[in-house]
Amino acid sequence: MNLSFLPPDMNWTCEPCGEKLQPGIVELQYVGSVFKVELPVCPKCGKALISEDLAIGRMLEVELLLEDK
Amino acid sequence: MEQKDLREWEARCIQEEPPACRAGCPLGLDAKGFVLAVRDDNLPGARAILEKSMPLAGLVARMCEAPCEQYCLRQSLGGSVAIGLLERMCINAVPAKTKFLRLPPRPKKVAVIGAGPSSLTVAFDLAKKGHPVTLFHLPGGPGSWLCKVPELVLSEGVLEEELQRLAGLGVNFCQVSVLGEALWTQDEFAAFYIGQDDEYVEGDLLKLGVPDSITFSLETERLFTGGLSVENHKYRFITDVSQGREAAVSIDRFLQGASLTAARVDLRHGKTNLYTSLDGLQREEVVVPADGLGYTKQEAIKEAARCINCECLECVKRCVYLKEFGAYPKTYARRVYNNSAIVKGNHQANKFINSCSLCGQCETVCPNDFSVATLCLDARRTMVQEDRMPGSAHWFALEEMRSARTEGALIRHAPGKDFSTSLFYPGCQLAGIRPQQTLRLYGYLQELDPATGLWLDCCGAPGHWAGRVQEFDEIMKELEEKWHEMGEPLVLTGCSTCLQMFREHLPQINVESVWVLLAEKPPESAKACAPMALSDPCTSRHDSKTQNAVRAMMEKIGQSLTPLPMSGELTECCGFGGLMQNSNPDLAKKVTAARVTQTSSDILTYCAMCRDQLARTGKPVAHVLDILFQDVAHPASEASPSISERRKNRRQLKSQVLSKYHGEQPKATEDWEAIALTMSPEVAEILEERRILEDDIRKVLFHVQQQGKVFVHGESGRKIASARLGQVTFWLQYTETDGSFMVESCWSHRMIIAGGSA
Ligand code: SF4
Ligand code: SF4
Ligand code: SF4
Ligand SMILES: [Zn+2]
Numbered sequence: 001m002n003l004s005f006l007p008p009d010m011n012w013t014c015e016p017c018g019e020k021l022q023p024g025i026v027e028l029q030y031v032g033s034v035f036k037v038e039l040p041v042c043p044k045c046g047k048a049l050i051s052e053d054l055a056i057g058r059m060l061e062v063e064l065l066l067e068d069k
Numbered sequence: 070m071e072q073k074d075l076r077e078w079e080a081r082c083i084q085e086e087p088p089a090c091r092a093g094c095p096l097g098l099d100a101k102g103f104v105l106a107v108r109d110d111n112l113p114g115a116r117a118i119l120e121k122s123m124p125l126a127g128l129v130a131r132m133c134e135a136p137c138e139q140y141c142l143r144q145s146l147g148g149s150v151a152i153g154l155l156e157r158m159c160i161n162a163v164p165a166k167t168k169f170l171r172l173p174p175r176p177k178k179v180a181v182i183g184a185g186p187s188s189l190t191v192a193f194d195l196a197k198k199g200h201p202v203t204l205f206h207l208p209g210g211p212g213s214w215l216c217k218v219p220e221l222v223l224s225e226g227v228l229e230e231e232l233q234r235l236a237g238l239g240v241n242f243c244q245v246s247v248l249g250e251a252l253w254t255q256d257e258f259a260a261f262y263i264g265q266d267d268e269y270v271e272g273d274l275l276k277l278g279v280p281d282s283i284t285f286s287l288e289t290e291r292l293f294t295g296g297l298s299v300e301n302h303k304y305r306f307i308t309d310v311s312q313g314r315e316a317a318v319s320i321d322r323f324l325q326g327a328s329l330t331a332a333r334v335d336l337r338h339g340k341t342n343l344y345t346s347l348d349g350l351q352r353e354e355v356v357v358p359a360d361g362l363g364y365t366k367q368e369a370i371k372e373a374a375r376c377i378n379c380e381c382l383e384c385v386k387r388c389v390y391l392k393e394f395g396a397y398p399k400t401y402a403r404r405v406y407n408n409s410a411i412v413k414g415n416h417q418a419n420k421f422i423n424s425c426s427l428c429g430q431c432e433t434v435c436p437n438d439f440s441v442a443t444l445c446l447d448a449r450r451t452m453v454q455e456d457r458m459p460g461s462a463h464w465f466a467l468e469e470m471r472s473a474r475t476e477g478a479l480i481r482h483a484p485g486k487d488f489s490t491s492l493f494y495p496g497c498q499l500a501g502i503r504p505q506q507t508l509r510l511y512g513y514l515q516e517l518d519p520a521t522g523l524w525l526d527c528c529g530a531p532g533h534w535a536g537r538v539q540e541f542d543e544i545m546k547e548l549e550e551k552w553h554e555m556g557e558p559l560v561l562t563g564c565s566t567c568l569q570m571f572r573e574h575l576p577q578i579n580v581e582s583v584w585v586l587l588a589e590k591p592p593e594s595a596k597a598c599a600p601m602a603l604s605d606p607c608t609s610r611h612d613s614k615t616q617n618a619v620r621a622m623m624e625k626i627g628q629s630l631t632p633l634p635m636s637g638e639l640t641e642c643c644g645f646g647g648l649m650q651n652s653n654p655d656l657a658k659k660v661t662a663a664r665v666t667q668t669s670s671d672i673l674t675y676c677a678m679c680r681d682q683l684a685r686t687g688k689p690v691a692h693v694l695d696i697l698f699q700d701v702a703h704p705a706s707e708a709s710p711s712i713s714e715r716r717k718n719r720r721q722l723k724s725q726v727l728s729k730y731h732g733e734q735p736k737a738t739e740d741w742e743a744i745a746l747t748m749s750p751e752v753a754e755i756l757e758e759r760r761i762l763e764d765d766i767r768k769v770l771f772h773v774q775q776q777g778k779v780f781v782h783g784e785s786g787r788k789i790a791s792a793r794l795g796q797v798t799f800w801l802q803y804t805e806t807d808g809s810f811m812v813e814s815c816w817s818h819r820m821i822i823a824g825g826s827a
Contacts, residue, residue: 030821034823
């Protein structure tokens with residue numbers, strides 16, 4: 001899942017860091033699998049934003065796939 | 070599952086047993102497949118089925134006396150399907166294939182003596198296998214008595230054509246003046262077949278003795294015989310053909326030095342273990358050919374349509390879930406076995422295993438008691454044990470169970486009592502779905518017996534259904550201890566599932582359905598409504614006592630009940646059982662929809678979960694408590710409470726009991742409980758579908774208040790916050806005005822965000 005999941009609207013600011021979210025690489029893990037994806041991330045504290053579309057779409061699909069591995 | 074378990078499972082499902090017609094065909098022809106192909110106007114397909122099992126199909130299809138018909142299940146309902154006439158019609162309509170597959174030539178030569186039907190069969194079968202065959206016939210030409218069959222039945226051209234097929238397979242025809250012993254003592258042949266359905270030198274056949282009835286081998290090595298039917302035998306032709314075929318099998322084995330008997334498939338003579346229900350079938354008369362001789366294509370199609378397509382599928386016919394996965398239990402057992410055997414790759418049967426409602430209907434309707442429920446539950450347990458149960462499969466139900474067992478749980482004697490003669494155990498679903506009625510019922514039980522205590526808890530069924538043996542066993546132990554501490558009173562359950570769990574897993578506890586007690590003394594306030602169809606919960610399947618009690622109670626009250634076909638022992642699951650609704654919500658919806666369409670009346674039930682589940686379709690569904698206590702009745706058309714409401718209901722019921730009966734101030738609520746939320750009905754629906762509780766949202770917001778971490782949108786100022794709660798990360802988009810939160814959306818995932826950097 002080496003993919004990019006940047007929402008069209010990147011106009012989000014991390015509070016209280018006060019930083020605008022920027023594209024960044026995030027490590028996700030689930031049932032023993034680890035992979036890197038591109039997500040909006042706060043450059044200061046590193047917190048990532050998982051959008052609704054991603055969570056109920058591709059991410060859910062991959063979760064179910066991994067559970068059946 | 071071990072391989073031997075798989076064999077046992079497979080043996081139980083007889084769906085793959087042959088239909089009676091096939092079992093009654095001496096050649097084992099797939100007669101059902103053939104008839105159905107004719108029905109579907111697929112004549113080339115039908116002919117291909119004939120060719121597959123028949124030697125010299127052009128001949129056999131025209132001459133066979135169709136002994137299969139005597140076993141046909143259509144027989145008692147208008148007469149057996151005219152398989153023989155259908156075969157004739159088909160063979161006349163579709164030309165023969167000209168090319169035959171012949172195996173590579175083999176070295177040893179075979180002499181086939183005589184040219185009756187049995188000999189032609191042996192020549193055909195062995196030549197196809199590559200053996201060099203020489204057929205010895207009398208000057209009249211090959212065919213023996215077939216040459217005397219009237220032209221109308223078998224035209225000369227047909228026999229001619231079939232003989233050419235034999236020649237095409239390399240059969241060498243050799244004319245001799247007499248058939249006799251001299252022919253089966255020649256040295257150049259490795260084996261001899263003596264077809265007795267021809268004319269022989271007087272006395273020579275007598276010297277052969279009697280052949281083995283299965284292998285058709287004779288005392289003298291190398292000699293085989295057949296074609297033994299007497300002239301007026303009803304099935305003379307096909308019996309001789311069948312004997313020829315059996316002898317050919319033996320000769321082939323003999324030439325290869327193999328055992329004549331090992332793993333030989335016996336003729337079935339119509340015997341089969343296939344079960345086929347004739348329920349609801351109408352009588353239909355046999356189609357008689359207009360010309361008195363044979364069918365036209367249209368007549369044949371009409372006749373073939375009388376075939377009832379013999380098969381079992383008793384379980385599949387009734388179970389939406391078994392239908393959904395496209396096969397039947399024998400195949401499913403194989404899938405489940407493969408699923409556990411697989412090391413790398415996808416576990417494709419996980420979904421199947423986790424979708425069964427474990428309702429047990431299949432076992433009840435199966436002629437061999439095949440329990441898909443047991444198959445699936447065992448598989449679930451193995452998956453849990455081997456740590457490969459998908460985390461999401463039963464997660465929500467297990468969380469529900471754990472919540473009901475902590476924040477919703479309570480056990481007390483009646484106020485002012487230090488003992489209980491009985492404990493009312495409503496079950497977590499009744500408590501969550503109908504808290505006020507639960508309280509009202511408890512009040513009534515106290516009127517009947519003031520020493521009735523109350524026990525709010527979950528029976529652990531979700532843990533059991535999820536295959537979590539250890540967790541479930543611990544719950545059982547705890548429940549037993551609590552019961553023991555309360556002085557081991559009678560337990561009165563308000564839920565069939567709880568009753569089933571207690572009975573099956575804690576047999577030492579004396580337990581009864583509360584409806585059995587109420588059937589004796591229904592409350593005065595009980596009032597009948599319009600007639601309704603009573604739906605028994607699937608966990609009451611084998612509990613006729615409770616089922617009858619509910620009916621007796623309704624009769625006393627004057628509530629009339631309309632019939633529901635699948636009731637009592639045959640009742641169906643509402644879609645919640647076995648956690649189907651958790652692991653396969655789409656399928657559960659279909660199951661629920663199928664159940665409510667079985668009646669045009671409103672439905673009445675005595676299981677809170679059934680009420681909740683069935684009512685989701687929009688069908689009016691009442692709970693018996695709506696009839697028993699008019700003052701707290703809910704309208705049958707009322708929507709089901711949301712998952713959030715159910716949690717809140719359980720907590721509130723517990724504090725109400727504490728304050729009303731025991732004068733106790735309920736414990737202070739959690740900090741997060743005070744957070745005020747608003748949301749549109751659409752958002753509420755999204756939460757329900759995604760199984761996100763308002764409690765979860767409050768916890769996320771509380772987390773934000775503590776940590777102060779949140780994403781804010783540049784223009785709109787709306788916020789997104791998240792928190793990991795247990796195995797799930799919840800995300801929330803909202804706006805905040807004066808300390809009140811307007812929820813715009815909410816989503817979740819199970820993946821863990823290990824770390825990120827820009
Ligand atoms: S009822 Fe179902 S499981 Fe039983 S034999 Fe028939 S098809 Fe197989
Ligand atoms: S009804 Fe059809 S399938 Fe059943 S025995 Fe008769 S021909 Fe065969
Ligand atoms: S849902 Fe019920 S009838 Fe269907 S397979 Fe499972 S236990 Fe059997
Ligand atoms: Zn930050």
